[in-house]
Amino acid sequence: MKIFQNKTELSSYLDALKKMGLSIGLVPTMGALHQGHLTLVNEALEKNDKVVVSVFVNPTQFDNKEDLKKYPRTLEADVTLLKTVSKDSIVVYAPTVGDVYGDDVASQSFSFEGLEHEMEGAFRQGHFDGVGTIVKRLLENVKPDHAYFGEKDFQQLQIVKKLVALQNMPVEIVGCKIHRAKDGLAMSSRNARLTPEHRKAATFIYKILKTAKKKFGTKSAKNITEWVQEQFQLHPLLELEYFIIADTETLKPLKRKSTHKTYRAFIAVYAGDIRLIDNIAFN
Numbered sequence: 001m002k003i004f005q006n007k008t009e010l011s012s013y014l015d016a017l018k019k020m021g022l023s024i025g026l027v028p029t030m031g032a033l034h035q036g037h038l039t040l041v042n043e044a045l046e047k048n049d050k051v052v053v054s055v056f057v058n059p060t061q062f063d064n065k066e067d068l069k070k071y072p073r074t075l076e077a078d079v080t081l082l083k084t085v086s087k088d089s090i091v092v093y094a095p096t097v098g099d100v101y102g103d104d105v106a107s108q109s110f111s112f113e114g115l116e117h118e119m120e121g122a123f124r125q126g127h128f129d130g131v132g133t134i135v136k137r138l139l140e141n142v143k144p145d146h147a148y149f150g151e152k153d154f155q156q157l158q159i160v161k162k163l164v165a166l167q168n169m170p171v172e173i174v175g176c177k178i179h180r181a182k183d184g185l186a187m188s189s190r191n192a193r194l195t196p197e198h199r200k201a202a203t204f205i206y207k208i209l210k211t212a213k214k215k216f217g218t219k220s221a222k223n224i225t226e227w228v229q230e231q232f233q234l235h236p237l238l239e240l241e242y243f244i245i246a247d248t249e250t251l252k253p254l255k256r257k258s259t260h261k262t263y264r265a266f267i268a269v270y271a272g273d274i275r276l277i278d279n280i281a282f283n
Helices: 005-017 034-045 065-070 075-083 097-101 127-142 151-167 189-193 196-201 203-215 223-231
Strands: 003-004 024-029 050-056 090-093 148-149 172-176 238-245 264-271 276-280
Touching: 003 005, 003 065, 005 024, 005 050, 005 090, 005 127, 024 034, 034 050, 034 075, 034 148, 034 172, 050 127, 075 090, 090 127, 127 151, 148 151, 151 172, 151 196, 151 264, 151 276, 172 238, 189 276, 196 203, 196 264, 203 223, 203 238, 203 276, 223 238, 223 264
Parallel strands: 003 090, 024 050, 024 148, 050 090, 148 172
Antiparallel strands: 238 264, 264 276
């Protein structure tokens, strides 16, 4: 398995493949890979001759520097896991911060037509400028035909689609379904940092989402939101940061249902000091 830490060497290698007519897929990750990531990789392998998996903990998308410091970095284990999928068709790009940003570790400023101000954007200042910056640079360096993002970060997926449209970049962004553990918890690298007690408690998040979805047929968004807030107020181990039912396209909070629109519920919860996010399609 080829591993690159230098964007110039990576680009040279990929350019040679493209001249041979081979298609390239990209799966951007921050490492600490798990089965959810492998689902993205497998989907990418089905439609592309080579798949680049980037492993880079991007400093500019962390509003909490302590969270950045604690984020797991497990490159050797990540490569071993990827080899179980394919040793020949996967290329790993694990750059240094300097290779990505040079001497100026700062975000570019973006406007995503308001998508960046909702939910995660409201609670994590500058987060989506950091996301936009790293995704734009990865797409420019790899020049993939397709790039794959999980729906667990649904807001990020919509923002990346908007980025590609606004920048007129020749790549198809593919959204992939949320991969869940058997007990329903959405797979995340952060899950490894949960205490056993908090890991068990975290299954409550998906149970609440599923019940909220059932209520959506007969209850208002306000009624459902208040019910969710009450459930978390009663929970001894989990703290609700937000629960929002939003329009899938605009990500604006739902005020009045329309039969012509689709909606999702978005949630952010603290389990101790670990922040977990999830979402579910309502219709």
